[in-house]
Amino acid sequence: MALLTLEGFSDEPLQDALELLTAAGFSADVEPAREIYVNRDLRMNAISWVGFDMDYTLALYHQDELDALSVRHTVDTLIEHFGYPEAIRAIKPEPDFAIRGVVVDRKLGNILKLDSHYYVGRAYHGFQPVARELKKAYQDERIRLSLDRYVLVDTLFALPEAFLYAAIIDHLERDGDGAALDYMQLYDHIRAAIDLAHADGRIKRDVLGDIPRYVRRDPELAQTLHKLRSAGKHLFLLTNSEWYYTSELMSYMLDGALSSYPTWRNYFDVVITTAKKPWFFRGDDPFLLLDELGRPLREEQNGFIRGHVYEGGNLNDFQRKLGLRGSEVLYVGDHIYGDMIRSKRDSAWRTCMVIQEMEGELQKRDTMRAELNAWYALDHELAALNSDLSAHRRVLERLDAAYGLGTLDTALGQKVERARRDLKRHLDLLGKRRRTALGRLIDLDLEIAANFNPFWGFLFKEGAEHSFFGGQVEDYACIYTSRVSNLRQYSPLRYFRARTQHMPHEL
Ligand code: IMP
Ligand code: MG
DSSP: OOOOOOTTOOOHHHHHHHHHHHHTTOOSOOOGGGOOEESSOEEGGGOOEEEEOTBTTTBEEOHHHHHHHHHHHHHHHHHHHHOOOGGGGGOOOOTTSOOTTOEEETTTTEEEEEBTTSOEEEEEETTEEOOHHHHHHHHTSOOOTTSTTEEEOOSGGGHHHHHHHHHHHHHHHHTTTTTTOOHHHHHHHHHHHHHHHHHTTHHHHHHHHTHHHHEEOOTTHHHHHHHHHHTTOEEEEEOSSOHHHHHHHHHHHHTTSSTTOSSGGGGOSEEEESOOTTHHHHOOOOEEEEOTTSOEEEEOOSOOOTTOEEEEOOHHHHHHHHTOOGGGEEEEESOIIIIIIHHHHHSOOEEEEEOTHHHHHHHHHHHTHHHHHHHHHHHHHHHHHHHHHHHHHHHHHHHHHHHHHOOSOHHHHHHHHHHHHHHHHHHHHHHHHHHHHHHHHHHHHHHHHHHHOTTTOOSSEETTEEBHHHHHHHHHOSEEESOGGGGGGSOTTOEEOOOOOOOGGGO
16 A cells, blocks of 8 residues: 655645554555546536436446346347247357447458557457458458448447357357358347347346346445535436336435435436437437326426436536536546537537446456566567667668769778668668567567457557547547546546647657
C-alpha cells in the first residue's frame, strides 16, 4: 500500500494527518482495474445532472451466465422455428470467442477484428483462422461498416450472436451439413431468434427467476450514488428496459443498502424506462407517466413529478422540462452506439463509458507485467534502431549525391567511395539488428496477446494500433471505467484531465 504523501510539502500537521490515515488503512492507490481513465477533460463541478443506463451499467451481469441463457433460448428458436438440426444443441459455450468490437461479415460467414483504421487484423471462419490470402482480400479494400453485409458487435448483449454465428458455421461445416449454408440467412435467423427472446420476455423472465445467478450486486453502488447526491448532483435513470424488469433489478441492487434511502427510487430525481435509445436522442416520442404497475396514465407535458416513473420520451423535452443545458449532463452507459455515440452526436451530454471487461484486462496486465516490460523495452530499442537507420540513410543519400556529381577531385572521390562502402556495411548490420528485434517483438506480442484472449488478443489494441473498439471508446467516451462504483473513489467535484496529445511531428 502506498504511503499517503504530498511531495515537497513540509507542513507538519498535514504530514502527521497523512501518516495517521495511512496507518488506518487509507491508501493513495487506486487499483488500475478500478481507475477512471480520461479521454477528454471533464470538470465534475460543471455537471449538475448525472444519468445512468441500467443494463450492463448499474446492473452488471455475470456475463457467462447471461450469455449461456441467451444461447439456450436462441438455439431453441433456431430449431423450433427455423428448422435447424437438433445437433446444434451440442454446441458448447466458448466464453473467449466473442468480444466487443468484432465485425460479422454476413456475406462470407467470417468474424473480423479491425483496427481503428478499419484494417482487418484477425479473422475467423467458424473457429478457424481465415486463410492468409483470404484475409489479404479484406486488407486490400476499406471495410465499409455502413454496408448491410457487415454487423458491428458493439454491446455485451450481442456477444452470444457472434459466438453462435461462428459456432453453428463450425458445427455444420465440420459435419459436412454446411455445404449449402447461406451465411446471410444464418445471421438473420440468429438475430431474429435473439431479438425474439428479448422481446417476448423469456430472457428477462429467467433472470428475474434467479437474479443472484445473473446479476452482480455491487456493495459500493449505493454509497457511490449517495456521494454524488450529497455533492448536490441530481441523478436520473434512463434505460431501455421496461418498468417491470427495471424495478425488480434496481430493487435487488439498492433496496435496503442505506437506511436514508427506503427504496431505490429515492436515489433518482427522474426515472425513465423503455426509453428506446438511440431513438431517444433524436426522436420526439412523448414522456408517458406510468402507474405503479407500469401502465401508461397520460402524456406528461410539463415537468417531471419526483418519485414517479416515465416511459419513452426524448432528449429535447427532457432538457426543456428540467431547464437544462446539455453540457451540464454526464451520462453513464455501456453501449457504444446507443449510449455513447448517439448521445455525443445528438446532444452536448458528456459521457462516461462503463467497460466491465477492463477489470479482467487490467488484472491480466498486472500478471504479465514482466512480459509487458520486456515488450516496451524492445519497442524502445526498435524506435532507437529506426531512428539510427534513418540518420545513417540520410548521410548515405548525401554521399551518393556527392559521388553522383562526379565533380569531386580524385582523392576526395576515393574517400567518399570508401565512406559509402563503410556506411552500407553498417546499415546492413543495423538492418539485421532491426529484423531480429522486430521478430522478437512479434513473438512476444503474440505470446502476450494470446494470454489476454487466445482468439483476439487485446480488447483495446490490434497490432500496434487501437482496435476498432478502442478507437471508438477514445472518440466517444469522455471518461471510461470498469464499473459505476469506481466514481466513489473520486471527488464529485473532480477535474478529470486528459493527457496532452501529440501529433508525431510534435514529438
Ligand atoms: P439498457 O442497457 O438499460 O438501456 O437496456 C438494454 C435493454 O435492451 C434490455 O432490456 C435488454 O433486454 C434489451 N435488449 C438487448 N438486446 C436486445 C435485442 O437484441 N433485442 C431486443 N431487446 C434487446
Ligand atoms: Mg446498457
